Amino acid sequence: MATLEIKDLHVEIDGKEILKGVNLTINTNEVHAIMGPNGTGKSTLASAIMGHPKYEVTQGEVLLDGENVLEMEVDERAQAGLFLAMQYPSEIAGVTNADFLRSAINARREEGDEISLMKFIKELDKTMEFLEMPEEMAQRYLNEGFSGGEKKRNEILQMMMIKPTFGILDEIDSGLDIDALKVVSKGINAMRGEGFGCLMITHYQRLLNYITPDYVHVMMQGKVVKSGGQELAQKLEAEGYEWIKAELGIEDTDTVTEEA
Amino acid sequence: MTVETKLALLVEEVRAFSQQHGEPQAFADFRANALQQAAELDLPKPDRTNISKWNFIDVATHTVESAAYASLDELPADVKAIIDAEAQQNLYIQRNNTPAFTRVSDALTAKGVIITDIQTAVRDHADLVEQYFMTTAVKVDEHKLTAYHAALVNGGVFVYVPRNVIVEEPIQVVFVHDNTEASLFNHVLIVAEQSSAVTYVETYISTVEEAKGQVNVVTEVIAKDNAQVTFGAVDNLTAGFTAYMNRRGHAERDAKIDWALGLMTSSDTIYENTTNLIGDNSTSDFKMATVGTGTQKLNFTTLIRQWGKNSDGQILKHGVMKDAAQSIFNGIGHIMHGGTKANAEQESRVLMLSEGARGDANPILLIDEDDVTAGHAASVGRVDPTQLYYLMSRGISQTEAERLVIHGFLAPVVTNLPIEGVKKQLTEVIERKVR
Numbered sequence: 001m002a003t004l005e006i007k008d009l010h011v012e013i014d015g016k017e018i019l020k021g022v023n024l025t026i027n028t029n030e031v032h033a034i035m036g037p038n039g040t041g042k043s044t045l046a047s048a049i050m051g052h053p054k055y056e057v058t059q060g061e062v063l064l065d066g067e068n069v070l071e072m073e074v075d076e077r078a079q080a081g082l083f084l085a086m087q088y089p090s091e092i093a094g095v096t097n098a099d100f101l102r103s104a105i106n107a108r109r110e111e112g113d114e115i116s117l118m119k120f121i122k123e124l125d126k127t128m129e130f131l132e133m134p135e136e137m138a139q140r141y142l143n144e145g146f147s148g149g150e151k152k153r154n155e156i157l158q159m160m161m162i163k164p165t166f167g168i169l170d171e172i173d174s175g176l177d178i179d180a181l182k183v184v185s186k187g188i189n190a191m192r193g194e195g196f197g198c199l200m201i202t203h204y205q206r207l208l209n210y211i212t213p214d215y216v217h218v219m220m221q222g223k224v225v226k227s228g229g230q231e232l233a234q235k236l237e238a239e240g241y242e243w244i245k246a247e248l249g250i251e252d253t254d255t256v257t258e259e260a
Numbered sequence: 261m262t263v264e265t266k267l268a269l270l271v272e273e274v275r276a277f278s279q280q281h282g283e284p285q286a287f288a289d290f291r292a293n294a295l296q297q298a299a300e301l302d303l304p305k306p307d308r309t310n311i312s313k314w315n316f317i318d319v320a321t322h323t324v325e326s327a328a329y330a331s332l333d334e335l336p337a338d339v340k341a342i343i344d345a346e347a348q349q350n351l352y353i354q355r356n357n358t359p360a361f362t363r364v365s366d367a368l369t370a371k372g373v374i375i376t377d378i379q380t381a382v383r384d385h386a387d388l389v390e391q392y393f394m395t396t397a398v399k400v401d402e403h404k405l406t407a408y409h410a411a412l413v414n415g416g417v418f419v420y421v422p423r424n425v426i427v428e429e430p431i432q433v434v435f436v437h438d439n440t441e442a443s444l445f446n447h448v449l450i451v452a453e454q455s456s457a458v459t460y461v462e463t464y465i466s467t468v469e470e471a472k473g474q475v476n477v478v479t480e481v482i483a484k485d486n487a488q489v490t491f492g493a494v495d496n497l498t499a500g501f502t503a504y505m506n507r508r509g510h511a512e513r514d515a516k517i518d519w520a521l522g523l524m525t526s527s528d529t530i531y532e533n534t535t536n537l538i539g540d541n542s543t544s545d546f547k548m549a550t551v552g553t554g555t556q557k558l559n560f561t562t563l564i565r566q567w568g569k570n571s572d573g574q575i576l577k578h579g580v581m582k583d584a585a586q587s588i589f590n591g592i593g594h595i596m597h598g599g600t601k602a603n604a605e606q607e608s609r610v611l612m613l614s615e616g617a618r619g620d621a622n623p624i625l626l627i628d629e630d631d632v633t634a635g636h637a638a639s640v641g642r643v644d645p646t647q648l649y650y651l652m653s654r655g656i657s658q659t660e661a662e663r664l665v666i667h668g669f670l671a672p673v674v675t676n677l678p679i680e681g682v683k684k685q686l687t688e689v690i691e692r693k694v695r
């Protein structure tokens with residue numbers, strides 16, 4: 001079993017504090033969902049864990065099996081087992097999806113022990129078929145000209161090929177039509193198991209109809225303010241966030257604008 | 261007022277060099293006369309790059325003596341890694357200033373095709389040399405560097421393709437630089453007679469890391485009526501030269517000159533590429549890719565001048581600047597009066613990978629005729645840090661991420677180069693340069 005521990009995490013962007021002490025522990029074989037209103041720092045949490053250059057951690061730790069990933073470069077975090085499915089994946093012209101994926105897989109292997117082309121293609125074909133992606137997408141340039149849904153599928157394709165220990169999914173469901181949502185969920189569900197833990201960030205309870213979380217957390221004003229099971233998500237869907245504010249005595253302050 | 265420059269060689273030395281190589285008297289006079297002009301003429305003025313302080317004159321020595329290659333096995337490993345020399349049917353290798361290996365298929369020789377080093381050409385094909393050597397495409401007295409080149413020519417190659425002859429296999433020329441004292445005053449003269457066709461590829465490789473001399477190369481491509489010349493080059497010389505690379509085309513009626521250039525030399529370099537579309541229906545498609553590194557200064561001036569009616573000029577340039585490299589991409593489409601129905605298009609894209617790198621694109625259209633079409637596109641930008649973050653978030657190192665971005669940025673040029681050999685060589689050279 002592996003553990004991802006977020007301890008008292010404070011994060012600033014351009015000098016403004018967005019995360020104000022997040023605590024969260026995720027084990028493999030668990031799926032956690034983080035919900036919450038816009039601008040409460042959910043995406044900031046995902047980006048800070050992965051090491052986005054714009055986010056500055058001012059306090060706290062993120063431990064992967066006891067190792068502080070905040071001291072690692074972005075690529076080292078990925079190699080240690082983290083994966084972030086991004087809300088707005090970058091487009092890289094001139095680099096094919098297939099070449100990029102092979103580089104990512106080989107980056108985890110020793111020189112001289114690169115994945116064979118045959119094995120790679122076989123696995124890629126199989127995974128793309130599973131995600132109902134047309135074959136030609138392997139040869140298209142990375143995310144270039146992809147629709148919103150294609151980009152999200154492509155994120156899941158990468159996750160399935162790279163096989164991280166922890167997958168963080170930043171609004172993987174936003175803007176997806178129902179068919180795409182089903183496919184994306186199928187991919188995530190296929191990853192579930194002993195060797196995989198998942199943190200899903202979402203605005204919408206609908207995603208949780210397809211991927212049943214073991215834990216649901218609510219974030220407000222830069223903190224996790226409430227945790228529970230699947231039933232918490234259902235209550236949020238039915239009643240909104242006002243009752244939590246009332247229960248915890250949270251007053252609305254100006255919300256932050258989140259960026260990818 | 262012109263100030264006379266003190267040149268590296270005296271007239272007597274130039275004449276002695278000429279005599280030593282058994283050149284005809286006329287060529288010795290040509291050199292001596294050019295040297296005189298080099299002293300008086302001004303440097304060229306590449307737009308937006310001030311070269312008045314560049315040292316284009318001093319050489320450690322005019323020529324170095326190198327041993328020829330008895331067989332291709334003797335080629336340095338760096339050369340073998342880039343070129344499959346064994347597979348070349350038509351191959352000329354020059355080592356520093358010495359003709360080191362020549363192989364021309366008998367079939368081509370039987371058809372009258374000439375592929376030879378420039379000094380042999382000056383001796384054995386004096387009539388053709390006299391007719392075309394700096395008479396049609398490039399003139400001696402254009403500026404100090406053309407004149408200096410004419411006076412000091414110490415290498416290069418002559419390719420002559422007779423009327424109606426199609427050279428099926430590319431001609432591969434390799435210029436090996438393995439002596440830090442060497443200066444390369446190479447002259448490449450390609451004459452394609454009416455309705456002939458040839459693909460020529462030249463590769464410059466340094467196997468030493470230091471250079472002290474000059475690179476002053478003049479290339480003349482002359483395509484007569486209905487001839488087709490595809491010219492490929494992979495320049496990969498080391499830092500330390502002051503380099504002037506002039507590659508010029510002269511296309512007559514219905515002729516076509518295409519350029520496929522990978523410009524990866526690490527020295528400060530002025531690249532001047534002009535194609536004159538003289539005849540009606542003549543065309544030129546110019547493609548180049550470059551990667552600038554270190555503190556090198558680069559100027560790429562590409563001009564297609566169109567006199568011919570219905571002529572077509574296409575320029576596509578992509579460049580990546582790393583470290584503190586500085587570059588200017590000048591692109592000029594010039595349609596002359598009378599060139600009705602001509603089309604001139606150009607596109608320049610520059611990507612800067614680091615804070616210290618500089619790149620400027622300067623697209624110019626000069627149109628002296630009404631009934632024409634023309635267009636240009638240019639962009640200059642820095643690498644998007646979120647792109648690198650995205651790639652790195654998949655476990656790819658920063659170096660590898662940059663490598664992917666560079667390959668990706670150059671891909672629209674590299675994958676569309678018309679010569680397979682250049683594509684392969686260039687991909688390998690880029691790989692080595694960005695590693």
